[in-house]
Amino acid sequence: MTVTTTPTSSGVVLTPKKRTFKKFFNDTGWRHLVGIAVGIYAVFPILYVLSNALSPTGTLTGSNKLFQAFSLAGFERVLSNPDKPFGAWFMNTMIIGGVVAFGTILMGGLAAYAFSRMRFSGRRVGLLSLLLIQMFPQVLAVIAIFLLLGAIGDVFPVLGLNTRTGLIMVYLGGALGVNTYLMYGFFNTVPTSIDEAARIDGAGHARIFFTIIVRLVFPILIVVGILSFIAVTGDFVVASVVLSEPDTKTLAVGLYEIIANDRAADWGAFSAGAVMAALPVLILFMALQKYIISGLTAGAVK
Amino acid sequence: MSGRVNVRIGPFITKLILLGMFDALAVYAIFLSIQASNWIFVTVIAVIAVAFNWIYLRPGANPSKYLAPGFVFLLIFQVFVIGYTGYISFTNFGGGHTGDKDQAIASLIAGGQERVEDSPSYPITVVKAGGTFGFLVTDDGEALFGTATDPLHEAPKAVMEGGVAVSLPGYESLNFQDILNNQKAISDLAVPFSDDINDGTLRTQDGRTGYLYLSHLSYDADADTITDGRTGTVYHDGGKGSFVSESGDNLKPGWTVTVGFENFTKALTDPTIRGPLVQVTIWTFVLAFVTVFATFFMGLFLAIVFNKPHMRGRKIYRTLLIVPYAFPAFLGALVWSGMFNRSYGFVNEVLFFGADIPWLTDPILAKFVVIFINLWLGFPYMFLVTMGALQSIPAEVEEAATVDGASPWQIFRLIKLPLLLVSVAPLLIASFAFNFNNFNVIYMTTGGGPKIEGAGSNIGHTDILISMVYKIAFDGQTRDYGLASVLAILIFIIVTIITIISFRQTKALEEIN
Numbered sequence: 146m147t148v149t150t151t152p153t154s155s156g157v158v159l160t161p162k163k164r165t166f167k168k169f170f171n172d173t174g175w176r177h178l179v180g181i182a183v184g185i186y187a188v189f190p191i192l193y194v195l196s197n198a199l200s201p202t203g204t205l206t207g208s209n210k211l212f213q214a215f216s217l218a219g220f221e222r223v224l225s226n227p228d229k230p231f232g233a234w235f236m237n238t239m240i241i242g243g244v245v246a247f248g249t250i251l252m253g254g255l256a257a258y259a260f261s262r263m264r265f266s267g268r269r270v271g272l273l274s275l276l277l278i279q280m281f282p283q284v285l286a287v288i289a290i291f292l293l294l295g296a297i298g299d300v301f302p303v304l305g306l307n308t309r310t311g312l313i314m315v316y317l318g319g320a321l322g323v324n325t326y327l328m329y330g331f332f333n334t335v336p337t338s339i340d341e342a343a344r345i346d347g348a349g350h351a352r353i354f355f356t357i358i359v360r361l362v363f364p365i366l367i368v369v370g371i372l373s374f375i376a377v378t379g380d381f382v383v384a385s386v387v388l389s390e391p392d393t394k395t396l397a398v399g400l401y402e403i404i405a406n407d408r409a410a411d412w413g414a415f416s417a418g419a420v421m422a423a424l425p426v427l428i429l430f431m432a433l434q435k436y437i438i439s440g441l442t443a444g445a446v447k
Numbered sequence: 448m449s450g451r452v453n454v455r456i457g458p459f460i461t462k463l464i465l466l467g468m469f470d471a472l473a474v475y476a477i478f479l480s481i482q483a484s485n486w487i488f489v490t491v492i493a494v495i496a497v498a499f500n501w502i503y504l505r506p507g508a509n510p511s512k513y514l515a516p517g518f519v520f521l522l523i524f525q526v527f528v529i530g531y532t533g534y535i536s537f538t539n540f541g542g543g544h545t546g547d548k549d550q551a552i553a554s555l556i557a558g559g560q561e562r563v564e565d566s567p568s569y570p571i572t573v574v575k576a577g578g579t580f581g582f583l584v585t586d587d588g589e590a591l592f593g594t595a596t597d598p599l600h601e602a603p604k605a606v607m608e609g610g611v612a613v614s615l616p617g618y619e620s621l622n623f624q625d626i627l628n629n630q631k632a633i634s635d636l637a638v639p640f641s642d643d644i645n646d647g648t649l650r651t652q653d654g655r656t657g658y659l660y661l662s663h664l665s666y667d668a669d670a671d672t673i674t675d676g677r678t679g680t681v682y683h684d685g686g687k688g689s690f691v692s693e694s695g696d697n698l699k700p701g702w703t704v705t706v707g708f709e710n711f712t713k714a715l716t717d718p719t720i721r722g723p724l725v726q727v728t729i730w731t732f733v734l735a736f737v738t739v740f741a742t743f744f745m746g747l748f749l750a751i752v753f754n755k756p757h758m759r760g761r762k763i764y765r766t767l768l769i770v771p772y773a774f775p776a777f778l779g780a781l782v783w784s785g786m787f788n789r790s791y792g793f794v795n796e797v798l799f800f801g802a803d804i805p806w807l808t809d810p811i812l813a814k815f816v817v818i819f820i821n822l823w824l825g826f827p828y829m830f831l832v833t834m835g836a837l838q839s840i841p842a843e844v845e846e847a848a849t850v851d852g853a854s855p856w857q858i859f860r861l862i863k864l865p866l867l868l869v870s871v872a873p874l875l876i877a878s879f880a881f882n883f884n885n886f887n888v889i890y891m892t893t894g895g896g897p898k899i900e901g902a903g904s905n906i907g908h909t910d911i912l913i914s915m916v917y918k919i920a921f922d923g924q925t926r927d928y929g930l931a932s933v934l935a936i937l938i939f940i941i942v943t944i945i946t947i948i949s950f951r952q953t954k955a956l957e958e959i960n
Contacts, residue, residue, distance in 0.1 A: 176752050177760070183749060184767040186823070190782045191774060193793060197785075204791060252517035259513035271514070278525055280946045282884050284913055285935045288920050288928045289531035290524065292540075300483045301476065318524025321517040351458050354513075379775045382886050382913075386921060397777045401891065404781065412785055419778045430773035431766070438769075441828070442835020 191423075197416035204412060219413035220421075223403070231418050233392050234399040237309055238378050239425070241395060244313050246374040249320040250366050256321055257328035258354050262340060272329070279322030283315065284382045290315055291386045307390045315387065316377050324369045327440070331365035332358070367433055368440030375426060396422045466503055470496060495519060529939070536932035537705050539688050542925050544701045548684075551702040552666050555673060555690070556644050557637065559664035569649065570611050571657040573626060573633055574618035580629070582638045582649060582657060583612045583620075590615075598639035599649065626654035664698075673698065710933040719903035720930070724915070726899065728937075730814070731911040735882040738821040739875055745822060746829025747867070751859075754837050772827035780891035783820045787892070810908035813893045817909050821888055825878070836870045837863070876949035880942055884913045912938050 166174075192211065201216035223231050259265075260272055283290065291306070294315070298305015305311055335358065343353045359366070381397045388394045394402075400418050404410040430437065473496035480488035502511045538544075546554075572583040574592075581594040583605060590605035590612035605612040614620045626633060637648035640659060647661040663676045673682045673690050682698050685691035689701030714720055749768060753761055771779060786793040787806040795802050806816050840863060848858045889895055895910035895918065904919045904927075912934060920931035 173755060173758050176755060176758060179749070179752050180760070180764040180767075184764060187768050187770050187827070190779060190786065190823070191770060193786060194778075194782045252520070255513040256517045259510040263510045263513075265510045268510070277946060278521070280880055280942055281525070281529060281939060282881075283525065283528070284884055284886055285916070285938055285942075286525075286528035286532045287917070288535060288932055288935070289528035292535070292928070293524075293528060293531065296485075297488075300480050300485050300488055314520065315524050317520040318528075319521075321521050322525075325517070349458060375775070379777050379887065381777055381890065382917060397775075400778070401781065404785070415781070419782065423774055423778055426775055427770075427773050430769075434766070434769070438831055438835070441831050442838075 194416045194419050194423075197412060198420045200413055200416075202413060217417075219417035222411060223414040223418040223421075226414070228391060229399060229403060230392060231399065231421075234394050234396045235421065237388075237393060238396040238422070241309055241313055241316070242374045242378040245316040245320070245377045246370040248313070248317050249324055249373040250370045252317070252320045253324035253328055253369055254359070254362070254366060255354070256325045257332050258358060260325065260329050261332035262337065262350075272326070275321055275325055279319075279326070283319055287382055287386050290383060294387060306387055307393045309393065312384060312387045312395075315383060316373075316380075320373070324373065328362065328365050328369060331362055335361045364436045365440060367436045371429060371433055371437060374429070378426065462503060466500065469499060532932045532935050532939075535928050536710055536936050537707060538703050538929050539701075539706045539709075540703050540928040540932075541920075541930075542927070543699050544688050544703050546700075546702055548702040551689075551700050552673070553644055554700055555698055556662045556664050556666060557648070559662040559675075560637070560648060560660040561663070562650075562658050563661050566659040566661060568659070569657045571649070571651055571655065572611070572613050573621045573651070573654050574615055575621060575625075576618045580621075580632060580636050581618065582636070582651070583615055583618075584649065584657060585610070585612045593638040593649070595636055595638060598642050621654065623654075706929070710929045713930060714933050714937075717903075719901060723899050723902040723906040723910075724934070726908075727906065727910050727912055727915050730909070731883060734814075734817065734821070734911060735879050735885075737818055738825060738882045738885075739879045741818065741822050742825035742829045742878070743833070743871075743875060745826040746831075747833045749826070749830045750834040750837050754834065768830055769827040771823050772831070776824050777887045777891055779824055780820055780888045783816075783823065784892040787816050807893050808897050810897055813897065813909045817888060817892055820892055821882065821885070824888065825882075828878075832871060832874055833867065836867050839870070840866050873949065876945065880945055880949075883911070883942065883945070884938065885911070886913045886917065889914045890917070912941075 196211040198219050199212070199215050199217070201214050201218050223229075260268060294304075294306045294311050297311065298308070302308075303310055304314065339357060339361070340353050343357055344350075348356075378395070379397060380395075381401065384395045385398045385401075388398055391399075396418070400415060400422060403415045403418065404412060473492055476492050477489055477496075480486075480492065499515060502509075502515050570585045574581050574583050579594055581592060581597075582599075583602065584591040584593070584599060585607075588610060590602045590607065591599045592602035592605065592615060593599035602612070602615055604616050606614045606616075621629070621633075633654055634650070634652060637650050637660065638657075639648050640646040645662070645665045647659050649657040650660050651657045664673050665676060666673050671684050674680070675682070680692050680696075682690035682692045682696075685697070686704075687701075687706065688704040690698040692698075714724060753764055755761070784807065787795075789795060789803065789805050789808060792806070794806065795804055805812060807813050844862060844866075845858055848862055853861070889909055889911055893907065893909040895905070895907035895914050897909075898905060898907050904915075904925070905922060906915055906918060910918070916931045916934045916938070919927050919934065
């Protein structure tokens with residue numbers, strides 16, 4: 146029990162132990178209890194899926210005994226099924242997520258720079274329309290996206306349905322929106338005197354952006370990049386509508402199909418796939434935690 | 448300074464190279480579009496290309512250089528598709544009505560084709576170029592050539608051998624083994640006999656002999672009717688996107704026409720849609736509202752709990768608590784759906800000692816489960832956000848209130864919470880809008896089920912508006928894009944109202960100067 150290992154500081158030496166515990170409990174002890182309870186709630190599904198992935202059986206019943214057996218059979222099954230090419234899905238997801246994240250940083254950053262540093266007619270309207278448009282999720286226009294990509298694919302097969310490039314273009318349609326707004330706020334905190342100094346030294350505006358500003362606003366670029374990566378890799382609707390061939394699918398679409406059919410659902414294979422799918426995102430998130438939290442809380446505080 | 452020259456020339460050359468590559472691509476794309484006679488694409492690409500050249504070749508710093516790339520994608524894949532959705536809602540677009548009238552006629556006639564008794568047969572050679580198969584046909588000692596899209600025409604360059612055309616320059620003639628390997632593609636291949644679709648097509652079973660297939664349907668262009676040769680029934684354009692007979696039989700497929708407000712009327716009056724639609728709309732609001740409320744208060748509670756300086760292990764707790772936020776949401780939802788499985792899931796088997804509780808198949812329980820999972824997915828975000836907002840409230844505020852004799856609860860309720868809400872309100876509204884369209888959590892856990900009795904398209908008790916749209920458009924037998932677009936528009940309108948209210952409430956407008 147955590148609560149019994151009370152740290153006795155020199156200030157409470159004279160008081161009886163019982164009161165120390167009570168004081169500790171009222172002060173921080175109960176906080177630890179809450180932390181442990183909520184911590185279990187938060188982490189349990191992930192432990193469950195991990196145990197499931199390492200269980201030799203593919204059924205749900207078999208996975209209810211947590212960490213009772215160890216086997217890599219689930220991984221083997223998910224990696225070797227030619228009808229459900231997990232490797233291809235993984236690569237597709239990483240490529241699509243990576244390209245869109247990069248494109249979003251680049252296009253959103255450029256737009257935010259213009260809004261933050263330049264004064265032009267239509268600036269206010271532009272910012273407002275971005276704010277409005279971002280309220281409309283692309284999910285709602287998924288039918289139109291489907292038909293539009295179908296039409297594009299008739300002329301340019303590499304950009305149509307069932308192509309990574311087609312899906313990337315669709316996602317890049319949402320690159321401005323909320324991201325520009327987030328970056329715009331951060332760009333405004335960078336003093337303009339820096340730009341002015343560089344301009345006096347003879348730097349053009351492109352040079353100022355790519356060599357000076359980008360470094361100063363790096364934290365927000367990271368936040369936007371990872372948020373868009375997470376959004377893209379987690380998207381099901383648009384991806385499932387655009388991608389229908391087994392080889393072109395993303396993890397969200399493919400993994401869903403592994404367990405979509407209740408009777409033939411292989412939960413062992415799914416869990417192994419889920420562990421592998423979640424790992425890059427989890428690692429990325431944990432490594433960049435500092436930036437993400439500061440980015441999110443900056444949005445709240447303003 | 449010597450550097451100044453480089454500063455000007457370097458970027459300029461980069462710019463020229465990039466623009467040159469872009470222009471080359473644009474020209475190529477325009478050629479492809481002209482080939483496909485897609486004049487809309489030609490216009491759009493040309494406009495974009497001219498605009499980009501004009502923007503980037505003008506001297507000086509101007510904002511359009513920075514805005515153009517993002518805005519092109521935004522205009523096509525966000526703004527245009529919203530407008531296009533509006534257009535679709537006024538059409539009968541969907542299963543059976545996907546193309547234009549000519550395509551429908553062609554497909555009707557092709558669909559009615561069969562080999563007629565003693566119809567003529569021809570010796571053929573299957574040839575191939577690229578991925579396209581074609582027939583080289585010998586008719587009265589003359590060589591003819593055609594593919595699926597290119598009707599039979601004379602091929603004077605064909606090489607004859609023993610009175611039969613055997614090869615054509617530029618094409619590879621298939622031998623027996625090749626034919627076996629491509630059996631399906633070859634037996635599916637139908638080469639139009641002439642430009643007139645009523646003349647039928649040539650098909651082959653064995654790759655050596657082609658038979659003329661004729662349709663029992665024929666199209667009369669002057670009268671704009673289709674006649675069924677077997678029954679003598681005459682079908683005419685019914686004005687609603689399909690050919691209709693006197694007795695009211697529709698020929699399928701039809702084509703796309705605008706139907707005015709028919710889809711809107713259908714959504715509001717058809718009992719298999721109206722009832723479920725009302726139910727789904729209410730549930731969508733309930734889900735979004737309860738989710739925001741529950742995640743916010745749980746996040747806030749945890750933020751208060753851990754907003755204690757010098758508490759040990761604070762970082763560890765924080766890391767544990769944000770794990771659900773870092774775990775891909777669709778996976779989280781799928782894992783929970785497995786744990787709530789009625790027969791084998793962890794919740795019933797272990798937590799309830801083998802009880803048989805229908806978590807995902809009972810209308811009420813399924814709703815609770817969905818909210819529970821949404822809470823798991825959403826509280827970490829609120830925790831992080833409220834934590835940041837709490838820390839930004841100056842300590843003096845609390846001290847002053849304490850001096851005035853306020854209790855901690857009073858301080859929280861009367862001072863901290865209002866301050867907190869001011870800064871967090873925009874995020875709460877954004878979260879509401881997000882959960883309003885939180886498709887993943889519904890589709891991945893309950894799939895929208897259990898089904899509402901008497902509802903069309905498999906609409907279920909936990910379906911929210913957006914999953915209902917998806918089901919009507921992409922699930923099941925009848926794909927009704929028109930009706931689904933009507934529902935999408937309905938959501939657009941609701942979201943717009945939320946947006947306007949949120950602007951009013953948070954005065955976000957005033958922050959933009």
